[in-house]
Structures are given as C-alpha cells and as structure tokens.
C-alpha cells in the first residue's frame with residue numbers, strides 16, 4: 001500500500017514584512033527535499049475562504065529570496081472574525097487534504113489560527129512575520145531588521161538636510177502600538193528625542209512638550225545643528241503635525257515633519273532577515289514532521305524555540321530596558 005504524501009500549506013497574513021518570501025522559499029525547498037507536496041494560499045486568510053491557491057515549487061520561489069513583499073500576497077481578512085468565515089477556511093483545508101498549515105504573520109494572524117483550530121484537525125504552525133517586532137518569545141520578528149535599516153537610512157538623509165538648515169525634524173515611524181522600531185531607529189540615528197509608548201504616556205504629553213521645548217531652545221543657544229525627534233505612529237494625539245503645531249505655539253519653534261510610512265515595509269530584506277526566515281521556514285517543516293501543533297517557532301539566542309500560540313498572543317514583548325537606558329544616557333551626554 002502506498003502511503004499518502006504529506007501536504008503542507010502556507011499563507012502570509014497581516015502587514016507584509018521583508019523576508020516573508022525567504023520563509024515561503026525555505027518551506028517550499030524543505031518540502032521538496034522531503035518529498036512533501038506544498039501549496040500556498042493567496043491574500044492571507046482570504047485565500048482559504050475564497051479557495052485561491054497555487055502550487056509552490058523551487059522554480060517559483062527561488063528568485064524571490066531577495067524580494068520584499070510576499071509572492072503569496074497578504075491581507076487583513078474580516079471574514080476570519082466570523083464563525084462562518086472560520087468554518088469556510090477549515091472546509092478549504094479539508095477539501096485540499098492539507099496535513100499542516102504554516103502561517104507567517106503577527107499576533108492577529110495567530111489569533112486566526114486559534115480560531116481555526118476549533119474547526120480543523122490538521123497541524124498549525126506559526127512563524128513571526130511583522131516589521132513591528134511586537135511578538136514575545138522571539139528575539140526578532142522576520143522583517144524588523146529590514147524595516148529598521150530602511151528607516152535609519154532614510155533618517156540619515158534627513159539628518160543631512162536638517163544639519164544644513166539647522167532644523168528641528170519630527171520623523172514618524174511605524175509600530176502600531178509598540179516602540180521597538182522607534183527605539184531601534186532612534187538609537188541607530190542618534191535622535192535627540194525618541195517619543196514612544198514606553199516613555200510617553202498620554203498624561204505626560206504636556207510635560208514632554210515642556211522638556212522638548214527646553215531642550216531644543218537650550219540646544220539652539222549653545223550650538224548649531226539639527227534636532228531630530230523620532231516619534232512612534234499613534235503616539236501623539238493628532239500625529240506628528242499636531243506635535244509640530246504644539247512646538248510652534250508653545251515656544252515658537254519651527255520644525256519639519258516627515259512620515260516614513262509604508263516605505264518601512266518594502267525593500268529587499270537585509271541578510272539577517274533572509275537568514276532568520278530561512279532558518280524558521282526549514283524549522284517549520286521539521287516541526288510538522290515532529291507532529292508539533294499550535295506553536296510559534298521563534299529564534300532565541302540563536303536557537304529555534306517553539307512556544308504555544310496561546311502564549312504568543314497573550315504575552316507582551318517590552319522594548320529592551322537597555323535601549324531605554326541608552327537613550328536616557330545619550331540625552332544626558334548631549335545636554336552636558
């Protein structure tokens with residue numbers, strides 16, 4: 001009697017992140033070398049609901065290793081928030097006789113897997129893919145390193161023109177509700193101020209504004225140069241433009257605003273993201289072979305660690321305290 005060839009499916013969901021293609025590629029190549037069949041569903045969970053898929057072959061995935069975005073496309077799928085949608089997604093997995101589904105995405109995508117588990121009996125494995133790095137139980141998510149590099153390169157250019165005009169610049173970076181990008185980018189570019197959820201809660205906004213106006217005025221008196229404020233999106237009420245207006249009204253400080261936005265999501269993944277995604281993609285197929293289920297695979301101190309999906313959606317990953325400390329000491333050094 002011939003045994004059935006295991007069949008593995010992959011999808012990418014939520015905000016796309018550079019390195020998702022590298023993960024898809026690694027999964028496909030690992031399946032190919034083990035003799036498994038491998039298919040990809042398009043547009044996040046929509047692909048399951050609409051039964052939209054393609055066969056993944058080495059020939060298809062190999063050229064995508066260096067490409068940003070995701071060849072499987074991504075989406076935020078509203079239907080998955082309904083029980084009918086989840087049932088429909090499960091039916092598609094049954095229809096294709098899938099043994100395991102690997103989802104590359106963030107905590108929202110993992111919540112989708114928790115729902116899917118109630119309706120489908122196959123194995124579910126998650127890989128952390130989001131530029132925000134806001135998933136606990138992994139040192140870094142796929143895409144974070146590239147997004148930070150992209151934002152830092154853009155800010156280096158902004159710094160040149162800011163220096164030339166001795167300007168105050170407010171640069172808004174992504175991160176939804178966490179400051180991993182803001183702190184990494186702010187530290188890497190020597191920002192004079194980093195405003196993020198970790199050091200700037202709503203009641204403190206007025207005090208922060210006072211501190212900023214004092215620091216900028218002091219800096220403008222003692223030396224010439226630029227003053228760079230890296231501000232996390234969704235942090236300042238009304239956004240970076242409202243902060244610009246407040247600085248003008250409070251202390252007649254002129255500033256320029258730059259919102260980096262989706263530039264941070266695109267571009268060729270840096271080597272670290274390619275390696276991380278390749279390692280986790282291969283580990284995901286091995287996890288399927290080991291009958292693992294309902295886990296996220298993340299890299300911690302160089303090792304691949306499996307954590308229950310439940311824990312990954314419940315636990316919070318704080319910005320490293322060292323980064324907060326480094327920023328505070330940089331500020332002190334600057335004003336001394």
Ligand SMILES: Nc1ncnc2c1ncn2[C@@H]1O[C@H](COP(=O)(O)OP(=O)(O)O)[C@@H](O)[C@H]1O
Pocket residue numbers: 013014015044045075076077078079080081105106107108109110111112113115129130
């Ligand atoms: N509570 C939930 N139940 C079922 N599916 C969910 C849930 N939360 C999110 N999802 C699915 O995961 C998708 C991606 O989630 P989102 O939060 O937008 O991005 P990310 O996965 O990057 O955090 C959503 O569009 C939805 O299809």
Ligand SMILES: O=P(O)(O)OC[C@H]1O[C@](O)(COP(=O)(O)O)[C@@H](O)[C@@H]1O
Pocket residue numbers: 014015016106107129130131132174175176233265
């Ligand atoms: O592209 P959209 O749908 O406007 O989403 C923007 C959000 O997506 C992100 O780029 C990535 O977030 P997720 O990976 O959690 O989806 C956030 O930083 C940002 O707030």
